[in-house]
Every structure is written in structure tokens, then in C-alpha cells.
Amino acid sequence: MAKKRQPPVEKASVQLLVNDVEITVPEGTTLLEAAKEAGTEVPHYCYHPELSSPAQCRLCLVEVEGAPKLVPSCTTTVAEGQVVKTDSESATKMRQGVLEFYLVNHPLDCPICDQSGECDLQDFVFSEGRKHGRSKAAKRVIGRDDFGGDILFYGDRCVMCTRCVRFMEEMEQKPILTVVERGNRAVIDTFFEQGLEEAEWAGNVVDICPVGALVSKDFLYKARAWDLEHTPSICPNCSMGCNIEIHTRDNLVQRFKPRKNIEVNGSWICDYGRGGYEWLNQGGRIEKPTMKDTHEPGNGTQEPFGWEDLLRGLGARLKESAESVDVIASPVSSNEDLGAVLGLLKALGGGKILYRCPTSAEEVKLPGKEGLRRTNQLAPNVDGLKILGAVNVGDGSGAGGLEDIGASNSTVLVLGDRLEDQKDGFAENAGLLVYLGSHASQALSQADYILPITTYVEQEGTFVSSGGRVQRFSKGLEGPHAARPAWSILNELTNIISGSSDGDNVEEAFQKLSRISDAFTGLSYEDIGPEGVQLDAVAKKD
Amino acid sequence: MPISTKIMERPEAVETSYLRAALKGMKITLKHMLNPKKVTQQYPEVETRLHPRWRGTHRMEVHADGRPKCVACGLCPTVCPANCIRLVGGEDDQGNRYPVVYEIDEFRCIFCGMCQEVCPVEAIHVGQDFENAEYTRERFVYDLDRLMNQDHPTTLLWDPADPLSE
CATH class of the missing domain: 3.10.20.740 (Ubiquitin-like (UB roll))
Known part of the structure; x- marks a missing residue:
């Protein structure tokens, strides 16, 4: 044997x-x-x-x-x-015994526990535990405690694994959590008045808690774990490019969870990134493509239009008017969007891409994981914009810098940037003002063309982040019916203007990049696996 | 004339006359008219007795202080085969989980009673009720208040003396 x-x-x-x-x-x-x-x-x-x-x-x-x-x-x-x-028999018997001990004080409040459905105690007891408990003693009751920040603690559910304590000690290296008392009375607690609001990565203790002892206040009672759909994606809140899973329900983002990628973020994401999903659920979407009514100048009414006629008209106007196009791109635009912009500029005979990006003064590092930090560029595709030759303008809050834009007879194309800092009637004198955006913009309400695009969660594509790593994100939500990805609109425009017939799919949109930038040479959309590819590594391989 | 056609002989007029059948029917009617045993239920003057396991429109049980017993655990919308329950959970002022929205579309409901069976806190019940007429379709989506205000008896899904039906 x-x-x-x-x-x-x-x-x-x-x-x-x-x-x-x-x-x-x-x-x-x-x-x-x-x-x-x-x-x-x-x-x-x-x-x-x-x-x-x-x-x-x-x-x-x-x-x-x-x-x-x-x-x-x-x-x-x-x-x-x-x-x-x-x-083996002894191992199984031992596990059954240990699980029975865990349940001596566990409240079994699964119906109201947020962890239910993704709970290790629930899973293990269901698969291996005893059908009925034998303990007749009254259960210990501790109740609920606010740990500060986004974290709530349900002491009764805790199994004293101390993962949270070790995370705060070893990873965040701010030992705010500790075990108080011993034996049967042991409980996790914060030191005196100190709380987790001082921590920048505390949300991870909710993820690593195997039971429902540590739960997120933001997600509290919001949805059941089994109702959520999981979409692999990239965190949009800084240029680190942490791999995340977007949990959605009823076509709304419910929460961000980290997705393991040892090369980038390990199993962690920061609280800043975790909390920044509300804008994806925001209303005020542009529902239909519209064009300013030129027959009644000054009236400014915009009639809903079908895509085909509208793009043909826009293509003709771009062709006759444009010598040089100013593009204001958003740093959340995917590489495919930018590749499509560059393709359009090439067909029109040149132009420049500007972008504005909100920044923070400091990076927020996770001391326990080398290289992992919230960068000071608070948008996901800044590296991609740089590689593709876009120019950063404006100040640190992502405002200003557009004073030279909108001279008379110039052509301005705004891609995704809502221009919230600009006054109404932005670039009024421009010969042609086109706004491709997901949400309605006050400053751009008088644009000649307003075209609805999807947000990054409503389309697939790639970002370049954390210093030259190209990573894919998937589609997790349905956008408004008429909205299309920006690359799809721009590529169709390019087809109309230059008479080419490039396909309308994300693979070909990505393929365009390798024609434009050397950084993407030799890389196809399928090559980028679930964990991304380092761009310089690809170059070295060739 | 096609070869396959078969000519049928018509029956005699005595046989085909409706008179015979009519008289037969009259005979049954007369028999029941004279029969002293009455089986007709005088609905709606007399209330109909429903079987204890009759499964009709829902009812939400309430606590003594008027709060619904529901803890918004989400099991009934999960188990519902007709997908007719809409539930949005939330936190009340005492920090308890409670249903912010709880709606049952009684038109979609197939009255299987699984919501009652799965409920861990015995909050939602199917009820012994069948008088559900309304003037609009919208009224058939019962919201939480309406479910809490239903006063008909709830259904017994099993005999308490013999829960396993042995």
C-alpha cells in the first residue's frame, strides 16, 4: 500500500x-x-x-x-x-467534530446574514457537518459592533480565524484589530477608540472573513449572494488596474470585489476603489443619438435620429470641414476607443487627443504587498492614453486646460468627458462640436451631435494600467437601447469617410491598435488572458 | 362516383327524433326536483367552507407591534417557480433586516405554496381565500401593506398531527 x-x-x-x-x-x-x-x-x-x-x-x-x-x-x-x-475516516470524523464545536455559539441566523450563500461555515457544515447539533447550552451573545469605516462586526458569527487581525498586521501594517479575552470569551475588537476609518484597505477584511462576522455597511442587506452576477473586470478608480469582479443585480452594480491576480493586486483592493461604483448606476443617460436642427438656427432643438443616417451625415460634415480635429478624451476610455479615434484622425488628416485626469497628491500603498498601491492618477487608462500619444492638460482635479479649444471653424470631438467644470455653451464657435458620451452634459447640451455611448461596464475592451499591463474587462450591464461602444461608432465613421469596411467587433477594434502603436504589435485580443499581459514583455518576445 | 364512397342508410325518424332524448332529460330533472336531498350551495348567501389545505392568495404575518415578520432573507423569491415575488431588503431604524419592497404578483403566482414552506420565520403564507375579483390588473400585484392586512385564515400545508403524511 x-x-x-x-x-x-x-x-x-x-x-x-x-x-x-x-x-x-x-x-x-x-x-x-x-x-x-x-x-x-x-x-x-x-x-x-x-x-x-x-x-x-x-x-x-x-x-x-x-x-x-x-x-x-x-x-x-x-x-x-x-x-x-x-x-480518511479519522480526518472526516475530526472535521465533523470541529464543525460541531463551531456551531455551539454560532447563531445560525443565515436568513439575515449577508454572507449566506458564500459562507465557508455554511458550505462546510452542509457538506460534512452533523445534521443536528447536540449542544443544549444557551448560546453566547455578543451583538453587533461598529468597527468604523465601512465595517460592521457581528461578534456572534465569528469563528476566531483571526484572518482580519493578521491582514491588518501583515498587509496593511496598521494593527487596529486584535483578539480580546481568551477561550470561550475571545472576541475580535479594535483598540479602545481606534477604528478602521483610519485604514485605507480595511474593506478586504470583509472579503477574507470566512463567515458573516465582518460585513460591509455599504452592502448591508442589499442583495443575496446567489442573486448576484459576477463579471471579471478592472477597477476604474486609479491607474493601478486592480483586477476586480463586478457584482450586479437588476442591471445595477451592487459592489466591487477583488479578483485574484498575483501579478497586480494579489487578493486585495483599496477602499477608495471598492467604493467608487455609484457613477456606473447613475441616471441621466443619453438615450438617443441626436443632431442639432440646422434648419432652425438658434432654436437649438435636437431631433432624435437613427444611427445610420446620422453617421452618414456626420461623416460628410467631418470630411468637408475638418483640417485638424481636437479630441477631448476621457481617461476611462478603453484602448479600443482610443484606437478608433486615432483611426478617424488618420482618415481626416490629423489632429490631437487631449485628456484631463483627476489626481491625488499621495499614493496609498499596501505595505504588505510590494507594488500594490492606489496610484495618484484616479482613472484606469492613463497609461493607455500616454502610449497612444494623448496629451494631458488641465489641473490636478481634472478641470480646466481647454482654453485653446473651440476656435471658430475648428472641429471638436468630446469622448466621454462630461466637462463638468466648463460653462454652458462650451466651444460655441467651433465649426462642428460632437459629443460622444454616456451621460448628458450641461456644458455640451448645444453640441451639433450628441451620440450615446456605453460605459466601460456595458462593453468589453482593454485598459493599460500599472505601468504597461494590458488587461481585459468584460460586459456586465446592459446599456440604454440605442447606446453603442465609442469604438463601434468611431470605426463606422472611419469606414464612411475612408470607404474602408472594417468589422464591428472588439477583436478587430483591438487589432487596429497594433497598426497605430508599436507597443501593441504582436498582440491579439485573445492573447490577453484573464490576468492581462505586460506590454514590454510582448515586445521582448518579438 | 368514387369507388371508396360508402352509402349509409339513414336511421328511422323514430330513432333520430330529439323527443326521446328530451323526455329522458325531463325525467332526470323531475327526479331531482322531487328528491328532498339538496346539494346546491347557496353561495354567496351562505359562505363556502374551504379545505384546510386550500392554497389561495397570500398573507403576511405581523408582529404584535405591527411590523411584518419577514426578515427579507430572499428565500421565497429564490424558490418561487413562477418568479412572482419581488423583494428589496434594507435596514430598519433598529438595525434589523426588513423588506423595503415586498410584492407578489398574484396573476403570475401558481399557488404552489413553496414560499410558505421555505419561509424560515413563518412570515409569508398562502391563504384560504378565493374571492379575488378586482377592476384593474394592477390591483393584483399585492404590496406589503395589503399582504399584512389580509385577514383570511392561512393554509395548513401539512397536518400538524401527521407532518410526514404517514
Whole structure:
């Protein structure tokens, strides 16, 4: 039965048997990670791959042949020829016992608990626990505590895994949370009057809490976990490009959650990024493409138009009027949008792209993860704009800088920027003012053409972030019926003007970039996996 | 004439006359007229008794202080096969989870009673009620107030003396 010892396949790799599956893993891997490799999830609470392991939840104990008793798989490292059994009778019985102890004081208020549906205690007890508890003692009641910031603490639900304590100590390195008292009375608490409002990354403790002890005030009672649709995306709130999952319900964004990407953000996102989703749910959308009625000058009425006629008309006007086009792009525009703008400018004979970006004075670093920070550029595609030759104007709040725009007979194209700092009647004297935007803009209400575009969550595409990493985001919401991605509108315009016939899909829109910028050469849309590609790495490969 | 046509002989007039059947019917009518045992229910003058497991329009149970018992856990909209329950949860002034919006579209409802079965706090019930006439379709979407103000008896989904129907 015992496997014959074999010489190591290569130095620093270890062969072992987990649940009769033979695997080879690097030396120093924990049994828990090795089991994951072999396709077995060992239940655990206190272990988190990016934090230290205190081995205190006692749930990940597994049987190792030859060991006198069960060993914690989260701290035990693999050894050559080990035979590990995670589902042996003794391990299963032990887990059942441990889970029963967890439920002695757990309130079982799943119906009103926000974690319900994504709760590790619920899952493990459902799959392996006893059907009925045997404890007759009254449950300990602690109640609810406000930890400050966005965090609420339900003490009764806590399983004392201390992941939150270790996150604050090791990652954020502001030890605000701690374990107070011992044994049965142990409880997580903040130090005296100190609270999590001082922390900048505290939202992550809600994500790593395996039960509903730490919950978000913003998300409190808002939706059930099983009702939410998950869309892989990129955080739009700074140029770090943290990988996130957008959770949506009823065509509204309900919350942002981090998506694991070791290269960029690990398992974490900052509170600033996590909270910045409301603008995606905002009303005041542009519902229909409109054109200023030229037959009644001064009247300013704008008639709803169909896309086809309108773009043909706009194409003709651009062709006859434009010598040079000024484009004001938004730093949330995707690379495909910018590629389509550059394609249009090329067809028209030149122009320049300006953008304004709100900035913050300081970066917000996460000390425990090297390189991860909230950058001081508070928009997702600043790096993409720079690579594609856009010029930054305006001040640090993302305002101003447009004094030279809108001279008489010039052509101005506004892409996504709502120009909230500008007065009504922006660029009145311009020969042609086109606004491609998702939301109605006061300053641009007199634009010659107002074309509805989708927000970045309503289309797919790519951003370049965190210093030259191109990453994809997916479509998670339905936009207004008539709205189209900006790249789709601009590429159709280019087709009309230059008589070309490029396809109307995101792959081809991305492909255009490689024709424009060397940085994108040799990269196709499909090449960018779920975790993105470093642009300079692609260049090196060629 | 096509080969496949078969000529049927008409039956005699005595056989085809409606008179015979009419008399037969009259005979049954007369028999029941003279029968002393009455089976006709005098609805609506006399109220009809419904079976305890009759599943009709819903009713929300309330606490003594008038709050709905519902904790907005979301299980009934999840289990509902007709997708007729709309629920939006929220936090009340005491920090409890409660339904901000709770609507049941009784037109969509198939009265399976699964919402009552799944409810962890015995808040939503199907009821012993069938008089649901309204003048507009909109009135068939029952909101929380209306569900709380329903006063008909709730349905027994199982016999309390024999919950497993053994």
C-alpha cells in the first residue's frame, strides 16, 4: 500500500500521493496547497495564501501515513513520498467534530446574514457537518459592533480565524484589530477608540472573513449572494488596474470585489476603489443619438435620429470641414476607443487627443504587498492614453486646460468627458462640436451631435494600467437601447469617410491598435488572458 | 362516383327524433326536483367552507407591534417557480433586516405554496381565500401593506398531527 520511495524528479521538487493522486510540487509547498493541486479542497478558515498560518482553526487537519496523529495541512510542508489522505475516516470524523464545536455559539441566523450563500461555515457544515447539533447550552451573545469605516462586526458569527487581525498586521501594517479575552470569551475588537476609518484597505477584511462576522455597511442587506452576477473586470478608480469582479443585480452594480491576480493586486483592493461604483448606476443617460436642427438656427432643438443616417451625415460634415480635429478624451476610455479615434484622425488628416485626469497628491500603498498601491492618477487608462500619444492638460482635479479649444471653424470631438467644470455653451464657435458620451452634459447640451455611448461596464475592451499591463474587462450591464461602444461608432465613421469596411467587433477594434502603436504589435485580443499581459514583455518576445 | 364512397342508410325518424332524448332529460330533472336531498350551495348567501389545505392568495404575518415578520432573507423569491415575488431588503431604524419592497404578483403566482414552506420565520403564507375579483390588473400585484392586512385564515400545508403524511 505504501508507495515506493522514488528519487526526486529534479532538485527542489517533491513527489507525493494525495488521496491516491500522484503529484509533484516544489519543495516547501504546504500540504493544503499540494492537495489543491491534486484537486482536493481541504476545508480551512485561518489559512489564507497571502497571510501567515497560525494553524488555529483545526479544520484542515489531514491524515499523513506514518504520522502519530492528524497534522494541520496549512503549515505542514510536503515531504518526499508522503501519503496524504484528506478524506480518511479519522480526518472526516475530526472535521465533523470541529464543525460541531463551531456551531455551539454560532447563531445560525443565515436568513439575515449577508454572507449566506458564500459562507465557508455554511458550505462546510452542509457538506460534512452533523445534521443536528447536540449542544443544549444557551448560546453566547455578543451583538453587533461598529468597527468604523465601512465595517460592521457581528461578534456572534465569528469563528476566531483571526484572518482580519493578521491582514491588518501583515498587509496593511496598521494593527487596529486584535483578539480580546481568551477561550470561550475571545472576541475580535479594535483598540479602545481606534477604528478602521483610519485604514485605507480595511474593506478586504470583509472579503477574507470566512463567515458573516465582518460585513460591509455599504452592502448591508442589499442583495443575496446567489442573486448576484459576477463579471471579471478592472477597477476604474486609479491607474493601478486592480483586477476586480463586478457584482450586479437588476442591471445595477451592487459592489466591487477583488479578483485574484498575483501579478497586480494579489487578493486585495483599496477602499477608495471598492467604493467608487455609484457613477456606473447613475441616471441621466443619453438615450438617443441626436443632431442639432440646422434648419432652425438658434432654436437649438435636437431631433432624435437613427444611427445610420446620422453617421452618414456626420461623416460628410467631418470630411468637408475638418483640417485638424481636437479630441477631448476621457481617461476611462478603453484602448479600443482610443484606437478608433486615432483611426478617424488618420482618415481626416490629423489632429490631437487631449485628456484631463483627476489626481491625488499621495499614493496609498499596501505595505504588505510590494507594488500594490492606489496610484495618484484616479482613472484606469492613463497609461493607455500616454502610449497612444494623448496629451494631458488641465489641473490636478481634472478641470480646466481647454482654453485653446473651440476656435471658430475648428472641429471638436468630446469622448466621454462630461466637462463638468466648463460653462454652458462650451466651444460655441467651433465649426462642428460632437459629443460622444454616456451621460448628458450641461456644458455640451448645444453640441451639433450628441451620440450615446456605453460605459466601460456595458462593453468589453482593454485598459493599460500599472505601468504597461494590458488587461481585459468584460460586459456586465446592459446599456440604454440605442447606446453603442465609442469604438463601434468611431470605426463606422472611419469606414464612411475612408470607404474602408472594417468589422464591428472588439477583436478587430483591438487589432487596429497594433497598426497605430508599436507597443501593441504582436498582440491579439485573445492573447490577453484573464490576468492581462505586460506590454514590454510582448515586445521582448518579438 | 368514387369507388371508396360508402352509402349509409339513414336511421328511422323514430330513432333520430330529439323527443326521446328530451323526455329522458325531463325525467332526470323531475327526479331531482322531487328528491328532498339538496346539494346546491347557496353561495354567496351562505359562505363556502374551504379545505384546510386550500392554497389561495397570500398573507403576511405581523408582529404584535405591527411590523411584518419577514426578515427579507430572499428565500421565497429564490424558490418561487413562477418568479412572482419581488423583494428589496434594507435596514430598519433598529438595525434589523426588513423588506423595503415586498410584492407578489398574484396573476403570475401558481399557488404552489413553496414560499410558505421555505419561509424560515413563518412570515409569508398562502391563504384560504378565493374571492379575488378586482377592476384593474394592477390591483393584483399585492404590496406589503395589503399582504399584512389580509385577514383570511392561512393554509395548513401539512397536518400538524401527521407532518410526514404517514
